[in-house]
Amino acid sequence: MKRIVLLIVFLVLSAGCLGGTQTAVTHTQNHTITLTETTTRTVTETYTQTVTVENKTTIEELNKTLSEYSERLSDLNLTLSEREAELADIKAKYASCLLQLALDNESRNGAEFKLLTDREYYSEVLRAIEEASDSIYVMMFSMKYDPDDSFDWANDLIRALVAAKNRGVDVHVLLEDGIESNEEAYSYLRSHGVDVSFDSPETTLHAKVIVIDGRLIFLGSHNWSESALYWNHEVSLMIASEELAERLIGYFKSIR
Template sequence: MLRKIEIFSLFVYLLILFTGCSEDINTETYDIENGEGDIFINVDSNYTDIYNPQDTIDAEDDVRDDLALDIQDISDVNQGFDSPQFVANRDYLPLLKRLIQSAEKNIIILHQEFLTGSTLDQLQNDIISAKKRGVDVTVLLEKDISDNASRVDTLKSQGINASLDTSSKTLHLKLFLSDNKYVLLGSTNLSYSSFQYNNEVDFFSDDTTLVSKFYEYANGVLSNNGNLQKIYCTNCGVIPIGDSQYDDLVTPYMNSAQKRLYIIVYQFDYDTDSSTPNGKITKAILDAKSRGLDVKILFEYSSFDNTLNSTNQKTGNYLKSKGIDVRFDSKDITTHAKLLIADDRVVIYSGNWVYSALTSNHEVGVIVDYSKITESALNYFNALFNSAK
């Protein structure tokens, strides 16, 4: 029987290696009867191990306790929201739940994925409750994520305008809008690993002009015409980034920076051809170093995605050879954030530094120059970078 368990464990390990190309792997539990009790092998985006099933129950209970809107702690979900906000790691889900629970008119959710699990089921229930109290709810999910179809079916059964994006573009968004008043965007997927394990960075704002621009963008994506949706705003204090606009909008700030370029990236496929989007970013980094700037880059090192690791290590080695301070996070944590700090400007984005994200995906972001956002971003970057190798 032990031999069978070893063979099964090897099979699961190989399965992770050969299917680890997506940004999140659904959590599944495999049950092996070994005559002495059950062994559970947990497969998710962060680790593979053998564990006591009670650990998962306790963890889920802790999350439920943390997310419960205790009337003594939050007496009114309609209380004001601090804006703008640099939203990092575990701060995302409580904010998202408050936004859904306080919505009065409309909610638009454009997300790459809406995965399974009790925490996600609770979020789904919040969305359904919003619909039942008269909120107009629209949900669009990427068609190529397997869990999304069942989420869409459930939401549609409750009268919600939910659908899969069937256009030719990849929907890689993590975009939430509500009441024509609020926008929440960045790197966080609707997945348990994003909520509870990953390093993620998002941005929240109630700036009327900015929010209206993202509503225009969302309506363009929802038209499902397969076209890229760009965002133009000449009077925005925060500069919005739409589809295929990242390198044109962001690299000028990289090129004009005088003090620092600090970068956290999930995946970066460098290019020595400076005419390509990847090449423009690569050149901007090298030029910043040649100007004497403090240039630091933190890469994701994955426990399950060898293709991603190969890309990042190739890019990291190239940049190291040019004198860039490069580090990789621990394989025990997924660093899924996409963050750039150019002097005091902060760029938060949904996309990776790969050709598809920079040219053909639906992706959004912002360029922010507010002191409190800069301070939060610097603190976040330094904490992660200083703990990496």
């Protein structure tokens, strides 16, 4: 009997102890969870605000730095443009000096020069082609043949080449490949037996040169088009020099 009573008392006490412990643990867990959530939320909010402020400051600094570098780059580009303009001017003066030296040298060797401006070029070239007796070499950037335009002076020069070929003159023509208007002149000359060709598509033929009878040279800015021969301001030289003519014919053959 005493043992039974003691067992009952032990079970009751055990149940009470276990229940109290469970309640304490539950309370502690709830408290811990609540505390953890609160702590996490607070830290997260604080961290987020800090990061946002730091990012904003960094972007503003980067924008300011970028603006400063853009201004510096603009200044450098302006300076570069000014230097390029100065260099181009120096090159032009240098080329002019070289040309003048060459002309002076040719003058001492007996070469003759005549300046041809604007419309003066047409009549001199036409007369020279009509009087040619041996050979004609033409290098031309733009040669426009327009048979429907009776006023176009370029037509006269192109037809004069055919007439020269028909009377036995050795005529050679080299045209720029990249000019669409050259196609008509090419077709016309070729159909009349003139030795005509285009330069390599890999390069640009920008020369405007005529060599007649191995002595008379025309070179300058005149293309064979109505605008260049009649309307534009153009400048060319007529030069009488066998030495220069020989060099230009050699150049013609080297680039063909």
